[in-house]
Amino acid sequence: MKKLLMFTYSIIAYAIAFSSIIYWILSVSNLIPKISIDQSPKIPTVLAILNNVVLISLFGLQHSIMARGWFKEFFTKYFPRPVERSTFVLFSGILLFVLVSQWQPIGGIIWSIEPNTTLYYVLYALFFIGWTILLVSSFLINHFDLFGLRQTFLELQNKPYTPLNFKVRSFYKYVRHPLYFGMLLGMWITPIMSVTHLLFAIAITIYVIIGTRFEEKDLVTEFGDTYKDYQKSKPMLVPFTKAPKK
């Protein structure tokens, strides 16, 4: 019964997190005006910026703290280990929804491409390619493990959890963080770049740069020299930007 409850909890956490990601993509796509981040400003610019800085800091703090080894150890002292990842996923999903829905608009347009032109469609294609890279990369690592479902499903089957192997296939042959690369493509490539959107893209970029530093420290601890060699041979985020070894 307890195992079934944990599995149900992880499905709910997954549903919330996945819906938040879809909501995020649609909000920055400008395809559904009602949920677009580009609304007319509601509060003075200074307050809007302050609000947005607090939101991204909360999101980054939650991710950075809950993804660290010491937090996982602390968590599993009080709660069952199989739901640790789902709890991270649940909190991330809720905070992502808050981040996107409460992101305060600031007036102004940086660029706006004429609709129905070739460039307009090319930018939209790159936008969706970015988000597709994010999704595919999650499967290359292990989508169901990243979202906490594998952990509770193994528990339900009375099987022990086995950690994920180091992956270098497909996109991971070109950059060490394709999932984040796809996310950045989705945030920066858009036919309409408003000031609101630009600040959001900058905030996510800062979050990614800081987040990858923490993540790579953990990856070096986990995979040792294998990961150090990988760091030397592949670029972090942008493909083809690392000089080949002589």
Ligand SMILES: C[S@@+](CC[C@H](N)C(=O)[O-])C[C@H]1O[C@@H](n2cnc3c(N)ncnc32)[C@H](O)[C@@H]1O
């Ligand atoms: C949200 S995923 C993002 C993966 C990667 N940073 C990216 O952008 O593609 C984060 C998880 O992936 C794991 N991870 C990152 N790179 C990995 C690799 N090459 N092989 C296996 N696991 C990896 C990390 O340990 C972390 O738990």
